[in-house]
Amino acid sequence: MKKGFVSNMERCIGCNACVIACKQYHGLEPEMKRRKVREMDENIVGQPVRAYLSASCQHCDEPACMKACPTGAYSKREDGVVLHNAEVCIGCRMCQWACPYEAPTFNPVTKKMDKCDFCRERIDAGEQPFCVAGCPMEALEMVDMDEINESDYVSEVKGFVDPSITGANLRVKLPAAVRQVRR
Amino acid sequence: MKKEHEITRRTFLKGSAAAGLLAGIGGATLSDFSKATARAEGETQEFFNACPRNCYDTCSIITTVQDGVIKHVRGNPNSTYTNGRLCVKGYNYPRRVYSPDRIKYPMRQSAKGSGQWEQITWDEAFTIIAEKILEIKNKYGNTLPICLNKYSGNFNVLTYGIEGMMSSIGHTTRCQGTPCWPAGIDSQNFDMGAILNADPESMLKSKMIIVWGANPAWCSVHSMHIIQKAKENGAKVVFIDPIMTASASKADQFIEIKSSTDGALALGMCRYILDHKLQDDAWMEENSIGHEEFVDYVKKNITVEWASEKTGVPVQVIENLAYEYATMEPASIWIGYGMQRHTNGGANVRCIDALAALCGNVGKMGAGANYAQLDSWLFNYAAMTGNGANTDNVEADRNININNFGADLLSLTDPPVEMLWVACRNPMGQDPETGVVRKAYESCDLVVTVDQFFNESCNMSDIVLPCCTIFETWGLHASYWHYWYHGNQPAIAQMYESKTDVEIAMGLSEKLNSLQAGSCTYPTDRTMEEWCAMEMTDGAKELFGFKDWKEIFEKGTAKVTGYEAAWSDGQFRTPSGKYEFYSEQAAAMGNHLLPVYREADETKTDEYNVRLITPHWKYGLHSQFQNLDWMQDIHNEPFVEIHPQMAKDRGIEDGDAVRVENEIGYLVVKAKLTQNVPRDEAVIYEAWYKDNPFNVNYVVKAIPADMGVFATGQPGVSFHDSFVSIKKA
Amino acid sequence: MMLLQKYYQGYLCKYADLQWDRLIEALGKEDTDGFTTLAKGYEALAHTSPRNRREMMYEFNRLFVGPDAPKAPPYEACYRNPERTLMQEETLAVRAFYRKAGLEIKNINTQPDDFIAFELEFLLGMLEDGSGEKKAYAEEFLREHLLVWTFDHVREIRDNTKQPVILSMATILQGISEALKEGLA
Structure with a gap:
């Protein structure tokens, strides 16, 4: 069992509902986003479309945050979820520097870092993470990386960080090509 | 000199002449407090709410409240349309309710646009307004000089209490028609007899x-x-x-x-x-x-x-x-x-x-x-009650075109408009030809606006009144697209001194009648819950299998069935009872009998030859939502989308400031180059940004559409037929 | 302190000239105990003209009330959290404190608990009580809440207005805050 996210760009419309749903559920502070939606290159599938990628923490196999943290504030659960311990955190921001996906963000009120924890209380209770449950397009999925059919997805997306750097547990379905008739 | 560690010994804290004076103002110390009530820590409650915005999706919401404060919202899974999920705007609702920017109290401006505001009590507000209404009534023998501009900022059925309030005073001037969809409504009325998707x-x-x-x-x-x-x-x-x-x-x-x-x-x-x-x-x-x-x-x-x-x-x-x-x-x-x-x-x-x-x-x-439907709006419109017209000397309300509001209002002379009531709308922000709308505002002696957040319309008002959010009151809601019917209950207390539109109507009625008996027929003694109870039709109750309207709060929503395939019974609502390719009603309105091709009017000129399309924006619904802190965090800047070819022809690069101009005005916005717009058209999304004078309507003309009069009384607006020039600024 | 509480509740906005005169006279007799900022504040207030005092309400509303977004919103949450949204953790922490002392604001949830007038009133109530327990609450409240943000609030007021009465009151708030802070040390 290794938890990961699937971000289905075929369904994703870049609305940021996932970002805000997460923020309000977790009561996040300003400028803190556990999840970010990126506008991707419009030629990503050949002809121009509007394409977006939603990604949070990738709960990597080899978390860069864990390596960079001087106080041991990061840990990785058996099921793969990478957790941040605010009590031990000193807010030095080394993890923010180290993470290639911009996952840890700085909480300006507590002066500590913050990161997606896969909605651990929800998933431990058998529920979906709030972003997954809240996306109106059902474009996000929580998956078991050991069980998915890798050929259904890609892990590398043009314009997004190379996932092999840290063994990111994010799989993406690229947008489908659109047959276009342009003037 | 060492200071004593005894802060209570500071003489300036008590026993002085000043303290004595001050103690006489307002209440005694701790009069704003009471004994703490016993409360279970961390106990949460859930309520059903409904998003009352003008939106196809009109979501049913489940609101989690802890200790009387909204913690978060989510979609109601009991509606298969809402499907347990909201949109990016809906998830921002808690920020809206608790924004420090919210309008909190009735306030009066010393002069329109001056920025000098005085806080007044509701009683003072009602008095000023009632006195003006009676002054008008006595001077003209009727209340036609009072104009209502109200539309769809809030579609809770109870907001029809605003129209009810006006009708209870007498005959008034009404903004008739709709900016959104009237041309298509007429078409579907001609063809099928009604809109019914x-x-x-x-x-x-x-x-x-x-x-x-x-x-x-x-x-x-x-x-x-x-x-x-x-x-x-x-x-x-x-x-x-x-x-x-x-x-x-x-x-x-x-x-x-x-x-x-x-x-x-x-x-x-x-x-x-x-x-x-x-x-x-x-x-x-x-x-x-x-x-x-x-x-x-x-x-x-x-x-x-x-x-x-x-x-x-x-x-x-x-x-x-x-x-x-x-x-x-x-x-x-x-x-x-x-x-x-x-x-x-x-x-x-x-x-x-x-x-x-x-x-x-x-x-x-x-x-x-x-296209749309209104069959699921199974309401009695009880809040819209009003018959104050029997003391009038005119026969009917006077209508002006909501889509030509500014110019129409200014043209009225017999009698002229002296008072304007604006609710569920932001004409200064959303109407085309902003300059004309501004003149219309300036021409009215008293402009009253009811709203939640300050905007350009509030800025041009004399009195601003705070209204509640949907989380603070009762309501019933339908959509003009899906067929779910939602219930809305108060999740939290009404904040500051905000009131619902119906409460405002009742308060005004009470004041009017205290000054001149019988001058307003709007009921004054119902609770919002009682008003809401009157709205669900018997037909709806029967359809849903309810004995009491409150049963809607078992699931928060109920489905209006029977429309899975609209018009499956072949019972078209046209004069012939059939689908009318050949429509005499269409011809009577000055259109062709048949669905023929009609060329769009030529609005392009040599100088202003780039069509400007101004569609809806994803992070806001007109002037709502984009101003909230979390929304600003995602995106906070207007821009114009232009094709790289158009940009190249004009020496414009991505991110450059661009001047968008035509006969009626201009804007300067940032250019965003994209191949996802036509080569020969520019796109600016209509939205209102906090602390930003940006308004796409400076260059949008109030050009009427070909239809709309038949079903809605006024033609629609051809928002996308304005042409501009695009130049590097 | 009561002066500030009544001021923030808006009572001085519609004060008549004569009422102002009486108030200023009474304040002139206050012993400011060597606290120069506070004394400066009273003095500045005494030097404001009747016209300044009459027009004060416009600036008061622009800074603290509305209907436009207030420039210096007088709520603790607005100074402890850059997002400034009310009724979140910061406001609720103040609510919890009141509860600890056995109190809560009336009509709870219709107004933010951390409105400065409520905080000042609470503090006054604790101090006026005289008991050791209440005094301890007062001191803790000053340390954990009121004094954490009043200086920033004063700064924001100064950045946003030149109105003499408002500025005088800001100086008075600063003076009181300094005095209380020293008293705690």
């Missing part, structure tokens, strides 16, 4: 879906989900639009069409269908009148080549599309409101309706020419 959830059964001039990804995300699922189940999804929108990016096929030529495409398809005998003669024979005349018109006047030339769509594509539409059954068409915001918008909708009828695609499950 098939339940959007039925699109799951469609084999082909054509979305024509709509952008559901941004404006009706739950329908976008349905369309996406239909596509994944094998339906062919086609988007027809001048812009490659976020929605069109999900299509099987995107067809870029020249703006305003949609009717030509539909007619071209009809020609192909007729040539290849793919039409449904049996259906037309049974269910329509005028099909022979229509077929004759098409055969004599329309060719696919002609359609191709008009629309910019290649012949082959038109032919394929026509073939597929006529043969893939069932095939559904979604006619968007954006598409009919042209001077020929109504005519274009008639042509698309005709295409559907030609193929017998009206009344079948998974088919239809779907």
